[in-house]
Amino acid sequence: MLFNQVFFEDSISRAYYSMFYGARTLLLKENITVKTHRGLISEFGQKLVENGPLERKYGRNLRIAEELREESDYSVSREISTRRSQAGLEDAREFLEKVSNILEESE
Template identity: 45%
Template sequence: MTPEQQDLMDRAEQSLQAARILADEALFDVSVSRSYYAMFYCARASLLALNLSSKSHSGTISLFGQHLAAAGRLPIEIHRQLIDAERLRILGDYGGANSHCSQQDAQVLIAQSARFMQIAMEFLAQ
């Protein structure tokens, strides 16, 4: 693992830890955002293994889907989860007064981001 990949994985771990703490404090919108970022950092680190990167979230998600999930290098369902996580992050960050993430959203995303991180670590260890 390169230093840049390690930094991204460290950021992912910190984001996941923050997501858990925030969910425990019933700060579900922010917890969802941190879970998404845990997944996003893992996706970026994984793409670097193929010498790929993007300057945007949508570009990163697209490259991840094309070169890692659809190519069979990583499970296709984690790409779908990354897409769904971004949608929830946007809802939590920008949704307005009547649009918030639920406790269930936060709990599901924490579990998914922990699994995403484990899969990314295994991929990067190859």
């Protein structure tokens, strides 16, 4: 919806937060709590990518999404392109599908 209305920066932010909460859910299932975005990305990479069920691309995509979110939320001179925004949305969609599959398998 935000993407279709040309709010690329907002769509990047929402895509990242969907990934953030998906990653947080998986970490909570492992009884791991984090207090910061960087802490979440670090724990996600260590516990669920390096020593867990996820491929490296999910850790990389989460880190990139967080960097883009910071740029889009806080930089006054940075504009997110249509192509980069679309790629971010696709990464988030794939990430959430993977999270959903892991949660379904663990039930």
